[in-house]
Amino acid sequence: MPSTRRITTGSPFEKQYGYSRALIREPFVFVAGTTGYDYAAMRMPEDVAAQTHNIWKTIGETLAQADASLDDLVRATIYLTDAADAATVLPICGQYMGAAAPAASCVIVAGLIDPAMKVEIEVTAMR
Secondary structure, eight states: OOOOEEEOOOOHHHHHHTOOSEEEETTEEEEEEEEOOBTTTTBOOSOHHHHHHHHHHHHHHHHHHTTOOGGGEEEEEEEESOGGGHHHHHHHHHHHHTTTOOEEEEEEOSOOSSTTOOEEEEEEEEO
């Protein structure tokens, strides 16, 4: 059976809700749904663009801990709480995913766990 390694950011949410930021099972890196929380300031920005950039920062740092990068992305799912935000969020995602051009989906959802969250992204990378 393949070995599994878990990555944590040390976020209180991971411990409280019982999940890992990422799970590595060769050759894949599965990154949990990531929201735009600013861990340095310990707050959620109001702006959907700022949330999206924070998401990709967290995902990039997580992949680096797994000896992978955004260039290794093979799958991405983007969850938006407002379809009107797609015009802002998707081009930002394109800046980060562009080189890998992973299979991707964008889903409009009724809401996320916190009403301040406007976007959540989960990815899979293959090292």
